[in-house]
Amino acid sequence: MSAALSAATASLQVAPLSAHIGAEIHGVDLTQKLSAQQVAEIRAALLKWRVVFFREQFLTHEQHVAFSAQFGELTLGHPVFGHVDGYPQIYSISKFRKATRFEGATLLRPWTGWHTDVTAAVNPPYASILRGVTIPPFGGDTQWTNLVIAYDKLSEPLRAFVDGLRGVHRFTPPAGASGTEAFVQAVSQRTLVTEHPLVRVHPETGERALYVSPSFLKHIVGVTPRESQALLELLWEHVTRPEFTVRFKWEPGSIAFWDNRATAHLAPTDIFDLDFDRQLYRTTLVGDVPVGPDGRASISLEGSPVGAAAAIALN
Numbered sequence: 001m002s003a004a005l006s007a008a009t010a011s012l013q014v015a016p017l018s019a020h021i022g023a024e025i026h027g028v029d030l031t032q033k034l035s036a037q038q039v040a041e042i043r044a045a046l047l048k049w050r051v052v053f054f055r056e057q058f059l060t061h062e063q064h065v066a067f068s069a070q071f072g073e074l075t076l077g078h079p080v081f082g083h084v085d086g087y088p089q090i091y092s093i094s095k096f097r098k099a100t101r102f103e104g105a106t107l108l109r110p111w112t113g114w115h116t117d118v119t120a121a122v123n124p125p126y127a128s129i130l131r132g133v134t135i136p137p138f139g140g141d142t143q144w145t146n147l148v149i150a151y152d153k154l155s156e157p158l159r160a161f162v163d164g165l166r167g168v169h170r171f172t173p174p175a176g177a178s179g180t181e182a183f184v185q186a187v188s189q190r191t192l193v194t195e196h197p198l199v200r201v202h203p204e205t206g207e208r209a210l211y212v213s214p215s216f217l218k219h220i221v222g223v224t225p226r227e228s229q230a231l232l233e234l235l236w237e238h239v240t241r242p243e244f245t246v247r248f249k250w251e252p253g254s255i256a257f258w259d260n261r262a263t264a265h266l267a268p269t270d271i272f273d274l275d276f277d278r279q280l281y282r283t284t285l286v287g288d289v290p291v292g293p294d295g296r297a298s299i300s301l302e303g304s305p306v307g308a309a310a311a312i313a314l315n
């Protein structure tokens with residue numbers, strides 16, 4: 001923990017980046033303990049803009065954890081891929097990610113497509129905080145999309161139809177991934193499967209979000225496989241319409257803080273066509289169990305909820 005955490009008092013400036021999603025926040029030093037007003041202002045900006053960005057915040061791992069802890073309880077770095085040595089709450093996102101939790105396990109090209117973090121769990125993290133350290137001079141941008149505006153922009157009959165549906169989210173190794181036997185074994189022992197509502201009511205704002213996490217949502221419950229596939233393709237194409245998205249150009253010291261209850265995001269794949277390295281670190285905050293418009297909560301079909309790192313005995 002940083003030694004002198006004194007409350008800062010400067011007010012924040014919030015600069016929107018597009019019509020529906022993304023804002024840069026200026027006028028705050030994230031290495032310092034925030035005032036209650038600053039926490040409230042950042043929270044309000046997060047709820048409104050879904051993902052907020054900070055520039056030139058050169059945080060240590062300790063400061064990253066301290067900043068995150070002002071917004072909720074931290075999870076373990078990653079339920080499957082583990083955490084940075086000595087920092088149970090920090091997940092390393094490097095170009096060639098390693099499954100650090102399992103000795104001898106390596107995962108190459110672990111990138112998934114559009115997704116919301118850990119939706120295969122019954123209580124996916126409510127927010128993620130990603131810190132850029134080694135950033136390519138070009139390439140490597142991340143994109144986010146606003147799932148609330150995506151829901152709002154469906155036609156009224158389709159909104160009414162999807163309101164009553166539920167989908168099964170499953171964690172499996174990403175397509176194109178390769179790994180050691182130890183990793184494959186470790187992953188197979190940690191299967192996560194959850195039935196979530198297809199439309200999630202945001203617990204803080206009451207807004208409805210089209211809760212489709214393309215990489216993890218495998219099928220819609222109660223319809224035929226062909227119907228499920230056709231409907232999911234329609235919804236996935238819809239939620240990634242460019243006007244619902246923002247694209248962020250990283251710099252060393254950049255931080256992205258997003259609301260997983262209202263967004264999906266896309267990690268870059270162009271970095272694999274470039275020789276540059278890329279290293280970021282992520283924390284995630286413990287989330288609640290999603291609830292649909294009919295009041296029905298998600299149901300865990302396999303695996304454990306994502307607990308707070310502090311409450312989990314590390315092995």
Ligand code: SIN
Nearest residue numbers: 093141142266267268
């Ligand atoms: C993530 O999916 O959380 C990582 C995004 C990125 O590497 O840009």
